[in-house]
Amino acid sequence: MSEQKELKRIEEEKARWEAEMLKPTLAQTPERAERFTTASMTPVECLYTPADLPEWDYTKELGFPGEYPYTRGVQPTMYRGKLWTMRMFAGYGSAAETNRRFKYLLEQGQMGLSTAFDLPTLMGYDSDHPSSAGEVGKCGVAIDSLADMEALFEGIPLGEVTTSMTISSPASVLWAMYIAVCEKQGVPYHEIGGTLQNDILKEYIAQKEYIYPIEPSVRLVTDTILFGAQHLPRWNTVSISGYHIREAGATALQELAFTLADGMVYVEESIKAGLEVDAFAPRLSFFFDCHNDLFEEVAKFRAARRLWARIMRERFGAKDPRSWLLRTHAQTAGCTLTAQQPRNNIVRVAIQALAAVLGGTQSLHTNAMDEALALPTEEAATIALRTQQIIAHESGVTNTVDPVAGSYYIETLTNQMEEGVWEYFRRIEDLGGMIRAIEKGFPQREIADAAYAYQQAIERGEKIIVGVNRFTADEEVSIPILTIDREAEERQIERVQALRRARDKDAVMRSLEALRQAAAGNDQWGKDLLMPRILDAVRAYATLGEIMDVFREAWGEYRESSTI
Amino acid sequence: MSEDRKIRVLIAKPGLDGHDRGAKVIARAFRDAGMEVIYTGLRQTPEMIVNAAIQEDVDAIGMSCLSGAHMYLFPRVMELLKERGVDDIVVFGGGTIPADDIPKLKAAGLTAIFTPGTTTIEAIECVKRSIRNRRLINE
Numbered sequence: 001m002s003e004q005k006e007l008k009r010i011e012e013e014k015a016r017w018e019a020e021m022l023k024p025t026l027a028q029t030p031e032r033a034e035r036f037t038t039a040s041m042t043p044v045e046c047l048y049t050p051a052d053l054p055e056w057d058y059t060k061e062l063g064f065p066g067e068y069p070y071t072r073g074v075q076p077t078m079y080r081g082k083l084w085t086m087r088m089f090a091g092y093g094s095a096a097e098t099n100r101r102f103k104y105l106l107e108q109g110q111m112g113l114s115t116a117f118d119l120p121t122l123m124g125y126d127s128d129h130p131s132s133a134g135e136v137g138k139c140g141v142a143i144d145s146l147a148d149m150e151a152l153f154e155g156i157p158l159g160e161v162t163t164s165m166t167i168s169s170p171a172s173v174l175w176a177m178y179i180a181v182c183e184k185q186g187v188p189y190h191e192i193g194g195t196l197q198n199d200i201l202k203e204y205i206a207q208k209e210y211i212y213p214i215e216p217s218v219r220l221v222t223d224t225i226l227f228g229a230q231h232l233p234r235w236n237t238v239s240i241s242g243y244h245i246r247e248a249g250a251t252a253l254q255e256l257a258f259t260l261a262d263g264m265v266y267v268e269e270s271i272k273a274g275l276e277v278d279a280f281a282p283r284l285s286f287f288f289d290c291h292n293d294l295f296e297e298v299a300k301f302r303a304a305r306r307l308w309a310r311i312m313r314e315r316f317g318a319k320d321p322r323s324w325l326l327r328t329h330a331q332t333a334g335c336t337l338t339a340q341q342p343r344n345n346i347v348r349v350a351i352q353a354l355a356a357v358l359g360g361t362q363s364l365h366t367n368a369m370d371e372a373l374a375l376p377t378e379e380a381a382t383i384a385l386r387t388q389q390i391i392a393h394e395s396g397v398t399n400t401v402d403p404v405a406g407s408y409y410i411e412t413l414t415n416q417m418e419e420g421v422w423e424y425f426r427r428i429e430d431l432g433g434m435i436r437a438i439e440k441g442f443p444q445r446e447i448a449d450a451a452y453a454y455q456q457a458i459e460r461g462e463k464i465i466v467g468v469n470r471f472t473a474d475e476e477v478s479i480p481i482l483t484i485d486r487e488a489e490e491r492q493i494e495r496v497q498a499l500r501r502a503r504d505k506d507a508v509m510r511s512l513e514a515l516r517q518a519a520a521g522n523d524q525w526g527k528d529l530l531m532p533r534i535l536d537a538v539r540a541y542a543t544l545g546e547i548m549d550v551f552r553e554a555w556g557e558y559r560e561s562s563t564i
Numbered sequence: 565m566s567e568d569r570k571i572r573v574l575i576a577k578p579g580l581d582g583h584d585r586g587a588k589v590i591a592r593a594f595r596d597a598g599m600e601v602i603y604t605g606l607r608q609t610p611e612m613i614v615n616a617a618i619q620e621d622v623d624a625i626g627m628s629c630l631s632g633a634h635m636y637l638f639p640r641v642m643e644l645l646k647e648r649g650v651d652d653i654v655v656f657g658g659g660t661i662p663a664d665d666i667p668k669l670k671a672a673g674l675t676a677i678f679t680p681g682t683t684t685i686e687a688i689e690c691v692k693r694s695i696r697n698r699r700l701i702n703e
Contacts, residue, residue, distance in 0.1 A: 119580035119631050131609070134636025135580050208582025208606055248585045335585070339660075339679040372680040373662045374632065448588050455589050459683050468681040481662045484632065562605025564575075564591040 011051045022046070039293035039463075040251035041453065042416070048408035056411065061306070065401045069309040071302050071414070072402040073360040074325045079398035084356075085363035086388045087164060087329065091116030091141035092375050093488045094495075095151035098141040102156060104378065108385060112194075114164040114365060115152070116140035117174070122209045124170040124548030127492040136489035139375065140166075144496040145543045149177035150184065159187040163194040164239070164329070164363075169211040171198035172224050172531060173547050176538040179232070183539075195236040195285055195329070198224055201262040201434065204560070205443045207244035211548065214435055216555040220530065222269045227531035229280045236285040238266055239329065245443070246289035247335045249451020252300045253417060255289060257424035258443045260307055261434040267316055277316045281323035290356040291333040292348060298404055299413035301359025304328070306414070307421055330356035331365040337372040341467035342479050345369035350387050357391055358404055364388055370479055377482045441561070448564070496543060503541040511537035512550055519554040571599040571695055572622040576613045577606045578641065581631035586658055586680075590626060593684035594691075610640040617645075617653055623695045624654040634661055639672040646673075652702050654694045658682070 036044045045052075063069055066076035075081060088110055090101045102113055117140040120132035126144050127136045136142050143149055153163075158181065167174050175196050182192050200217040203210040210217065221238060228237035242250075242259035250258065263284065270280050288304065290297050308326035312318040332352035337345045346369045353366050366384040368376030376384070392398055404410045431437040438444070457463040464470045515533040537547050575591040577584055584606060595601045602620050604613065617625050629637055638657050645653060657669065658678040666677045675694045678687050 119633070123580050125580075131580060131607075134633040134640075135631055138632035139581075139630075203582075208584060209580075248583075249589075338681045340681050371660075373660060448585075448592075451585050452589055452592050455593070455684060459685055465681070469683065478663075481664065483662075560605065562603055564588050564595070564601065564603045 007051060007054060010049055014047075014049055014051060033462075037462075038252070038296040038413075039291050040253060040296060040450075041457065042251075042253075042296070048412050050408060052408055052412045053415070056415075061411070061415075062405060068313065068321070068324060070305040070325060072405055074305065074327055074362070076401075078360060078401040079357070079392070080401070083392050083398065084361050084388075085111045085162075086385060086392075087112040087114045087363045087365055088381060088385055089114040089116050089164075089166065089331070089365045090381070091118075092139075092482070093137040093141065093484050094492060095141055095143065095148040096154075097137075097488075099152055099154055099156070101378070101381075102152075105381070105385070106156070106161070108382060109389065110385060112162045112164065112363065113156070115166060117165075117167050118142045119209075121174075121544065122167055122169065124173075124211055124544060124552075126543050126545030127489065127496050129545055134489070136492050137484055142488075142492045143174065143177070143544065144492070145499055145541050146177050146180050146538050147499050147541065148495075149174075149181050153178075153181050153185075157187075158182050158185055159191050164197075165194070166197045168197050168200050168203050168207070169209055169217065170544060170548055171196050172220055172534050173538065173544055175224060175235075176531065176534045179535060180538050189231050190233055192232055193234040195239050196224065197241060197287070198238045199241045199262060199287075201265060201438065202241050202244050202259070204438045204558070205245055205258060205262075206248035206250070206447060208560070210558050210560075212551060212555045213558045214438065216551070217558075218265065218269055218435070220551075221266060222273045223530045225266065225270045225280050225283075226273060226275060227529055228283055229275060233283075235283065236327075237280070237283050239285050239287045240266065241287040243287050243289045243331055245447065246291065246333065248447050249335075249454060250447045251450050252291065252293070252296050253420040254424070254443070254446055254450060256300055256304055256307070256417060257421045257428075258434075259286065259288070260304070260311065260421060261425065261428050261437075263308070264311065264315070265434050267312075271316070277312070277318045278320040278323050281312060281316070281318055282320060282325070285362075286326055286328040288328055288330050288356075288361075289333050290330050290352040290359070290361075292336050292352060294351060294355045294358075295404075295407075295410055295413060297352070297355035298359045299410055299417050301328070301330075301356070301361065302402075302410075302414045303417035303421070305360070307418055327362045329363040329365070330359070330361040332356070332367045334367055334371055337367060337369070338465065338468050339372040341473060342369050342372065344467055345372070346383060346387070349384060350391070353387055353391055354395070354397065357397060360402060370481060373479075374481045374483070377480050379480070441563070499541060500543070507540040508537070508542045508546070511540045512542055512546060515547065515550050516554065519551055571624070571692065572602070572620060573599050573624045573626060573691070574602050574604065574613070574617050574620060574622045575626045575628070576604040576608050576616070578608050578610060578613060578627050578629055578637040579631055579633045580607060581629055581633070582606055583630040584628070586630070587626075587628040590628070590658065590684060590687060594626075594688060597684075597688045599688075610637060610644055613641055614644040614648060614650075618648060618650060622653060623698075624656065624691055626691070627655070627657045629657065629659040629661075632660070634659060635665055635668070638669055638674055642673040652698060654691065654698055656687075656691060656694075658687075
């Protein structure tokens with residue numbers, strides 16, 4: 001075949017170049033390091049050529065944008081047709097304060113909302129619970145009941161914006177509150193659009209905001225998938241998240257492998273609960289990190305799409321092309337931001353955001369420069385949004401679809417990423433599947449090992465972090481910092497206690513009792529959904545903590561073994 | 565207390581924050597530097613941390629908090645140590661902590677605050693030095 005002849009010729013030429021050009025050059029000027037690696041410590045060669053892609057078949061591996069296997073993107077025209085959604089994650093203090101930040105971001109040209117909740121909310125505690133002390137409104141907005149959710153979206157037409165809610169353990173309750181606000185605004189169910197993070201498996205692996213044991217928690221997730229499939233066709237019920245896995249220290253490959261493995265669990269469980277794969281798979285979406293290593297990240301996004309398309313079509317037999325699509329949100333890597341010389345973070349974020357765009361993301365959050373120190377100030381958040389707008393409108397990278405395709409390096413990285421993921425899948429299957437692997441601490445250990453190896457590489461000077469282990473300065477950090485006023489917690493506590501006094505107590509008790517019975521009835525699983533009962537409780541102004549306590553009583557709490 | 569007794573450190577995650585990357589990296593690095601490390605795991609109240617520190621007879625407590633609740637949780641641990649009459653434990657902290665909070669935390673009795681970007685070597689040396697000084701004072 002002529003193609004093979006051509007490859008052979010290139011290999012011969014490469015050997016000649018190595019002997020005649022490379023070797024003498026190296027003898028005279030050695031390279032800067034003995035080995036070069038990506039941010040994930042994967043070795044990188046000096047040069048990539050067609051010889052690195054010997055069996056490569058364009059139509060099989062890449063195809064065309066908007067078509068299987070979607071390596072080149074999920075839409076035929078990508079950003080020529082529509083830019084990604086610029087969706088900045090925001091939330092702090094009270095619902096009223098966050099409502100003001102939301103309105104500000106919308107005025108600045110942001111296209112969708114994304115809500116950060118405080119830790120008591122993420123853990124399903126009311127603000128006046130003893131465990132909430134010191135945490136209320138700190139790393140996100142405090143939501144105790146429907147009354148807070150009403151204040152959060154006051155004056156924002158929920159039929160016109162889409163909202164993402166970054167919460168997992170209590171996701172169904174927060175979703176019910178959002179739906180109840182939509183009901184009050186008169187938005188019909190089929191027009192409600194948005195995304196629920198709702199990815200409980202990554203909580204056990206990385207973010208650690210789990211409450212219940214794994215199996216009932218997965219039941220809550222499938223419950224929302226079923227409810228969404230029946231009633232809210234525009235809602236993304238799960239945002240299968242690699243972000244937190246990566247931030248906990250995973251490599252790019254581990255992030256991708258564990259995230260897709262989690263995704264497969266939700267698909268399997270929803271099929272077990274009686275749904276046809278094509279009835280819910282189009283509403284699954286993803287959320288990836290974008291770290292410093294530009295090409296490795298681009299390859300990760302491209303490999304992710306190709307893998308998910310193959311998994312959904314070949315493993316699960318999905319027939320609807322929308323089920324094969326991996327649509328994703330991306331966020332720049334918080335763990336790369338430094339407290340030293342914080343303005344340098346603006347540049348890091350720009351490179352990471354570029355990676356996500358070259359990787360073909362559907363929506364993007366860019367971190368603010370001050371996030372290694374505190375929640376972002378309005379100015380810092382605005383610069384982060386402007387960074388996206390500059391990439392979109394000035395850099396030119398949006399003018400053509402998947403502009404990096406065909407780069408020998410990018411395609412090699414994309415292939416390596418895919419092969420590495422299949423290998424991880426085999427190891428996970430050997431452990432009895434992803435849930436068993438998590439119970440055995442397998443992904444957790446892999447991540448902790450990678451985090452430690454990376455930290456050591458920094459300390460040995462193999463990895464250079466500007467301003468940290470090179471190019472340091474003895475300057476004092478002097479950028480403005482957002483502070484949450486100390487009275488916010490007291491005000492929120494008074495607010496939830498006043499609500500408990502004012503509401504119809506009998507209605508609350510009745511709704512919680514109905515929920516208790518549904519939570520206990522495992523046999524009814526798949527027929528008797530929890531979501532309608534949660535909605536009733538929320539409408540009666542039962543608090544988040546009260547609803548979550550019903551499940552705590554029914555299912556108990558999860559404890560992880562605290563190994564290092 | 566002799567100079568060469570192996571250093572015992574309690575690494576703790578106070579509050580609801582689940583970000584344990586920093587705590588685990590620090591715990592491993594301290595262990596690799598020859599210290600005995602006890603890791604509490606997640607979601608410890610200040611009371612639980614102080615109890616564990618006394619029970620395990622540690623030389624130092626290291627707390628990691630990335631949720632912004634450090635101004636409540638860290639000083640609360642110091643208060644409880646004082647209430648229990650403990651003054652020979654070195655306490656340090658780490659996490660997303662604004663520069664303005666650091667002098668306040670030191671005033672509350674913490675020896676050092678390590679922000680993102682600190683190397684484990686710096687943290688190890690700082691803690692070892694503080695423990696050595698503390699032992700000299702208490703001898």
